[in-house]
Amino acid sequence: MIFAEMYEPRLDEILELLKKNVNHGSRVFLQLPEGLKKKAQIIVEGIEKKGYEVVVDIEPCFGACDVPVARAKVEGCDVVLHLGHTPILELDSQIKEMHGIKVVYYPVHAIVDLTPLLERAAGLLERGSKVSVATTIQFHHVLESITEELKKQGFTPLIGKSARTGLEGVVLGCDYAAMKKMDGEVMSHLFIAGGEFHVKGAIREVNKSIVHINPERNEVKLIGKEEREKIMRREMLLVEKFKEAEKIGILTSTKLGQRFGDPFKVKRAVEKLGKKCFVLSGDLISREKLEGLDVDFYIILACPRLEEDTTIFSAPAIAWGTLVKHLKITGID
Numbered sequence: 474m475i476f477a478e479m480y481e482p483r484l485d486e487i488l489e490l491l492k493k494n495v496n497h498g499s500r501v502f503l504q505l506p507e508g509l510k511k512k513a514q515i516i517v518e519g520i521e522k523k524g525y526e527v528v529v530d531i532e533p534c535f536g537a538c539d540v541p542v543a544r545a546k547v548e549g550c551d552v553v554l555h556l557g558h559t560p561i562l563e564l565d566s567q568i569k570e571m572h573g574i575k576v577v578y579y580p581v582h583a584i585v586d587l588t589p590l591l592e593r594a595a596g597l598l599e600r601g602s603k604v605s606v607a608t609t610i611q612f613h614h615v616l617e618s619i620t621e622e623l624k625k626q627g628f629t630p631l632i633g634k635s636a637r638t639g640l641e642g643v644v645l646g647c648d649y650a651a652m653k654k655m656d657g658e659v660m661s662h663l664f665i666a667g668g669e670f671h672v673k674g675a676i677r678e679v680n681k682s683i684v685h686i687n688p689e690r691n692e693v694k695l696i697g698k699e700e701r702e703k704i705m706r707r708e709m710l711l712v713e714k715f716k717e718a719e720k721i722g723i724l725t726s727t728k729l730g731q732r733f734g735d736p737f738k739v740k741r742a743v744e745k746l747g748k749k750c751f752v753l754s755g756d757l758i759s760r761e762k763l764e765g766l767d768v769d770f771y772i773i774l775a776c777p778r779l780e781e782d783t784t785i786f787s788a789p790a791i792a793w794g795t796l797v798k799h800l801k802i803t804g805i806d
């Protein structure tokens with residue numbers, strides 16, 4: 474099954490959602506993830522026919538952490554229609570209270586039959602064991618049928634809750650609470666996600682083995698100790714580089730849901746280690762924007778997964794959460 478067929482937003486559902494949440498004649502700021510931008514025109518035409526005005530946001534969209542409230546307001550929009558994700562709870566209430574603009578979320582669920590992949594995955598799980606089941610929002614709707622099938626096969630499936638979305642069994646690239654809560658209880662994790670991004674994050678967060686169902690590639694893989702050790706070695710190397718560094722850039726993002734800590738608390742704590750610190754702020758963080766800065770190490774308070782993107786940083790970079798996992802730094806709550 475190819476990607477384009479797997480994620481198909483339904484115009485009738487989008488229109489129904491707008492009808493319930495948005496006044497007729499409102500101006501809508503439409504935000505879509507990169508993979509869905511090719512559907513933008515068809516969605517716009519459908520919405521406009523119902524009497525709304527639509528502006529399409531062409532900036533990259535990273536998730537529900539990245540809701541373009543400011544741009545929507547400049548364009549005179551009454552509402553942001555965000556396709557592809559569900560709300561991040563603390564962020565959604567903050568947007569309503571502080572920015573006075575409504576965000577309507579339409580998660581795009583994958584059209585997929587996971588039965589053959591689940592059969593292969595079950596063969597990699599220990600017979601009759603307790604298994605945690607987790608996924609990304611795109612496959613959340615199949616969670617129930619998967620747990621039912623696992624029960625029929627004699628497993629005990631367990632599902633934890635996401636910290637940022639409050640949804641059962643859902644993970645984000647920065648929120649593996651659903652899996653972590655179950656890690657002590659289960660033999661392994663069954664994880665359904667397209668691509669490698671989410672599973673790479675999961676490896677770092679749990680200790681048990683992961684059976685990864687990747688519906689986009691029609692693949693099932695068992696991931697264990699070796700992959701985890703490789704990641705741990707990389708993290709330890711970064712911690713050693715931090716110890717040697719003198720000029721630290723503390724990098725924050727103005728994206729509302731990508732703010733993982735108070736930069737000045739971090740600055741004060743790191744300065745106690747004898748380092749010079751500069752607080753740096755950007756929206757989309759890129760190599761060009763960092764060029765020319767005299768910094769020999771970055772601490773990331775923006776999206777923590779940026780630390781894996783070697784194309785962005787010319788100096789070593791680590792997420793604050795990763796650093797404090799390995800190094801005791803005092804003076805921070």
Ligand code: SF4
Nearest residue numbers: 535536538646647776
């Ligand atoms: S991992 Fe990064 S991009 Fe994904 S939801 Fe978290 S902050 Fe946003």
